[in-house]
Amino acid sequence: MKEFQTIYEGGEAEIVEKKSRFIAHTYHVTTEEEVQEVLEKVRKEYWDARHNCWAYVLGKDQVSARCSDDGEPSQTAGKPMLDVIMGQDLHDTLVIVTRYFGGTLLGTGGLVRAYSKAAQEGLTHSKIITRIYGFKLNIKTDYTGLGKIQYLLGKRGLQILDTVYSDAVELTVLVSESEENVLIAEITEGTNGQAVLEKGEDCWFAVVDKEIVIFAEGE
Structure with a gap:
């Protein structure tokens, strides 16, 4: 791998779907330890949120990729976010989407769309470079x-x-x-x-x- 895309400056974005707030943050990370430190920080900041879902890809060859639905129905949050990261061919990138429940169920399809859109917005508000x-x-x-x-x-x-x-x-x-x-x-x-x-x-x-x-x- 002689060049790759990654985040230079992380971004923040928020979308609202049926009164549920989805707040996305993006980060440049290079190790599992960094990922855990950022996750801990976000969980403390948004301690009262229903969910803090995440996805990341590490390595110049994307050797490590993981995600979490954090209590949302399986495959409705972390995996769609990971698909957004991989779809943009990003490396050493972490996306966390915090959800404040608005009282109306979105259904599995609605959740997939909401988390995907939030992740995309977060990356849109980031500064992405080619190393x-x-x-x-x-x-x-x-x-x-x-x-x-x-x-x-x-x-x-x-x-x-x-x-x-x-x-x-x-x-x-x-x-x-x-x-x-x-x-x-x-x-x-x-x-x-x-x-x-x-x-x-x-x-x-x-x-x-x-x-x-x-x-x-x-x-």
Whole structure:
């Protein structure tokens, strides 16, 4: 898995169905322990609610997926919420929907629709990003080759992290693993082999509000 979608900032949304309130919260989580901590926090905050149903998917390969109806009829809450998460191909994502009963039974179909809609609204109000696996590429060039390199980087939408000017120019760029071979070949050809390329540390990164964010291990 070289890139995946996940939540950067969690969201909150509420829908009302036949006077029952469904309050959705979404979270970025990476471990079972984080999931349990968030669940405990939400249960304390909404201690007087009839149900706190949840669903989550963990891992870059979605290796762990679980859900709970929390007292609702089987398969009417947690599973529909999990289907929403999986349907949007999200990873490391937790959705909790709190229900305050409004006095009118919704039936199994009504519950499925309500929990699905609440989960979708919660995700709509979240900031979702694509995390990309790549590395820092250090490029050393003379001033003659700088323009060509800047053009090649711009053509691919790659942002320069750092530039150092001296007798030569040194650039640090974030490159996705999938672009590595083509980009290096283009720079080598474009500068007639004069640019010195050095592969730096691997990392996960994303573009958030047009800015590059680099994630530490486990984030």
